[in-house]
Amino acid sequence: MTWSEMRYHARNFRTHGVRRSCLRKSLALGLLTSLSTVSAEPGKKFQACTDYHCDIVKPVSLSPPQWEQVRQKLRHKISPHDEREQIRQAVALLETLVGNQVGTRGDLARNDGEGSHPGQLDCIAESLNTTTYLKLMEDDGLLQWHQVLERKKRSIGFFAVHWTAVIREKASRQKYAVDSWFLENGKPPVIQTIEEWKKRSDF
Secondary structure, three states: OOHHHHHHHHHHOOHHHOOHHHHHHHHHHHHHHHHHHHHOOOOEEEEEEOOHHHOOEEEEEEOHHHHHHHHHHOOOOOOHHHHHHHHHHHHHHHHHHHHHHHOOOOOOOOOOOOOOOOOOOOHHHHHHHHHHHHHHHHHOOOOOOEEEEEEEEEEEOOOEEEEEEEEEEOOOOOEEEEEOOOOOOOOOOEEEEHHHHHOOOOO
16 A cells, blocks of 8 residues: 555544544554664574584574674674674674584584584584574675685595684785684684685684
8 A cells, every 4th residue: 555545544544433643643653663673683593513523513593683783793893804804803703602502612623622612613503504604794784805725625535524604804815814713702704815724824
């Protein structure tokens, strides 16, 4: 129904003793309710790995205020370098928020505990979770200078395989590893060029 039609019905509606002023108030209230529903910011729902190899995933639900905390980490970007540093801080915050929900807040650096520690993640699980976080940021329009790519792996010998999340700077096309595995839960991940990462360069 158009607004003109709604006004016409409001002028002519008389049944059951309803006055025009009451109807107008009802229409205005309905319009305000509709607008507030449309403008309400949604939270974020997704799945997170909670163990070695990501054999067990659990649902995560971030409230609108929690997601707003993530947004605030990615404000006022003036260069790709600034954005990479803000990505580090945002990933660290998400690890903390998610860890409190799914039990990975005690995740140790690297593979300490060899999977026996509750909530311990290996590089497979870490890279999958970090990629999820990065895609959430990208989907929300929070990444100005970078795009999220598929994970990469490096191999040294048959058994030494290591995975990382990856972003690419849009202007230079330079790829960067975003590796959360090296440090414990809630710490900013290491970001290196993919070439340095593949060479196992120090950071």
